[in-house]
Amino acid sequence: MTTTGGMLATVAVALAALLPLASSQEAMMCPTWEENPWCPCYNNDYGIFMECPMVSLDMVSKVLGLVTNPIHSLSIYDLDPNVTTLPSEVFSQSAGVSQLQISHSNLQSLADGSFEGLEGSLEKLTIKHCKLNSIPQAPIFQLGRLTNLDFENNNITEIPSFAFSKLTLVSLNLKDNRINLVSDYAFDGLKESLEVINFNGNNLSQLPLSSLRKLTSLKNLQVAFNRIPDVHLDEHNGLPTLQYLDMSSNRIRKIKSSSLSGLPELVSLSLYMNSINSVARDAFSANPLLETLFFSHNNIRHLARETFKYTPKIKTIDLGNNNMQSILGGLFMLLRA
Ligand SMILES: *[C@@H]1O[C@H](CO)[C@@H](O)[C@H](O)[C@H]1NC(C)=O
Numbered sequence: 367m368t369t370t371g372g373m374l375a376t377v378a379v380a381l382a383a384l385l386p387l388a389s390s391q392e393a394m395m396c397p398t399w400e401e402n403p404w405c406p407c408y409n410n411d412y413g414i415f416m417e418c419p420m421v422s423l424d425m426v427s428k429v430l431g432l433v434t435n436p437i438h439s440l441s442i443y444d445l446d447p448n449v450t451t452l453p454s455e456v457f458s459q460s461a462g463v464s465q466l467q468i469s470h471s472n473l474q475s476l477a478d479g480s481f482e483g484l485e486g487s488l489e490k491l492t493i494k495h496c497k498l499n500s501i502p503q504a505p506i507f508q509l510g511r512l513t514n515l516d517f518e519n520n521n522i523t524e525i526p527s528f529a530f531s532k533l534t535l536v537s538l539n540l541k542d543n544r545i546n547l548v549s550d551y552a553f554d555g556l557k558e559s560l561e562v563i564n565f566n567g568n569n570l571s572q573l574p575l576s577s578l579r580k581l582t583s584l585k586n587l588q589v590a591f592n593r594i595p596d597v598h599l600d601e602h603n604g605l606p607t608l609q610y611l612d613m614s615s616n617r618i619r620k621i622k623s624s625s626l627s628g629l630p631e632l633v634s635l636s637l638y639m640n641s642i643n644s645v646a647r648d649a650f651s652a653n654p655l656l657e658t659l660f661f662s663h664n665n666i667r668h669l670a671r672e673t674f675k676y677t678p679k680i681k682t683i684d685l686g687n688n689n690m691q692s693i694l695g696g697l698f699m700l701l702r703a
């Protein structure tokens with residue numbers, strides 16, 4: 367009995383010693399609830415996380431002034447619908463933010479100095495489910511450490527020349543906009559850095575190859591749900607570093623001998639929901655690393671026996687929902703071998 371009591375007492379002393387320490391560390395990082403009842407804030411091993419839902423930008427600015435350490439992730443959403451321009455100086459009191467997300471607002475544009483205060487810290491910027499109608503070049507050019515840029519679900523129609531030229535982006539997400547024009551010089555400046563581009567759900571009538579071909583690190587290109595009628599990625603117009611290509615839900619009808627011959631590193635190809643009715647027997651002869659192929663929901667009636675003889679690493683072929691009249695027995699025997 368006495369032993370147990372002694373142990374409990376020891377534990378209680380240890381806890382008493384730890385608790386004030388933990389809460390004082392927290393106080394050093396997040397403002398107290400009394401100081402800041404507007405933006406819930408917590409910190410863990412990654413740093414400070416703060417969310418400001420339905421809070422005015424003036425208030426966001428004040429709260430940021432109370433945080434003396436850089437914030438890891440700041441999320442601002444459900445802004446007053448009357449706010450259509452992000453004003454300058456919202457972040458000028460901030461000690462820094464690594465990842466900023468603004469979502470579900472009526473923002474159409476950003477003032478030139480709107481990221482003042484974040485120049486040396488911002489690595490990931492997301493402005494999604496808003497109404498941006500162009501790439502906000504002047505404000506993002508200040509962000510020298512930015513590697514990830516996400517403008518998913520806005521109202522952008524055009525990527526102009528040198529749109530990101532002062533940045534070193536690795537990943538660019540432009541999903542679900544209305545883009546139908548990409549300048550030949552759109553990605554100039556990102557030549558060596560850009561690895562991932564998402565153009566899904568736009569209004570492209572062709573692959574913007576002149577701009578894409580300058581990217582020497584491009585690995586992953588997603589252009590599903592556009593209105594592209596064909597693929598011409600031959601040796602002279604190829605993307606020699608590309609590993610993942612998604613052109614599902616476009617208007618492609620034929621995969622010819624040379625359609626994919628400029629993709630020597632290709633690992634995964636998605637072409638579901640097109641109108642493909644013919645696949646050349648040597649269509650994959652220049653894609654020796656191909657592992658997965660998604661061809662479902664097309665009009666393929668026939669695949670030649672030797673179609674996959676050039677792709678020894680193939681693991682998955684999805685041909686569901688086609689019009690297959692003959693899958694030559696030899697095709698899948700070849701695959702198993
Ligand atoms: C938005 O603007 C309208 C008209 O200018 C005004 O009546 C309304 O109160 C404003 N809404 C907010 C939340 O400030």
Ligand SMILES: *[C@@H]1O[C@H](CO)[C@@H](O)[C@H](O)[C@H]1NC(C)=O
Binds near residue numbers: 497499521
């Ligand atoms: C998108 O921009 C067009 C002008 O380019 C405008 O007419 C339309 O209302 C905008 N859509 C939204 C949802 O803001």
Ligand SMILES: *[C@@H]1O[C@H](CO)[C@@H](O)[C@H](O)[C@H]1NC(C)=O
Binds near residue numbers: 544546569
């Ligand atoms: C797509 O682009 C065409 C012009 O190429 C235009 O007529 C059409 O309105 C655009 N669609 C959308 C949803 O923006």
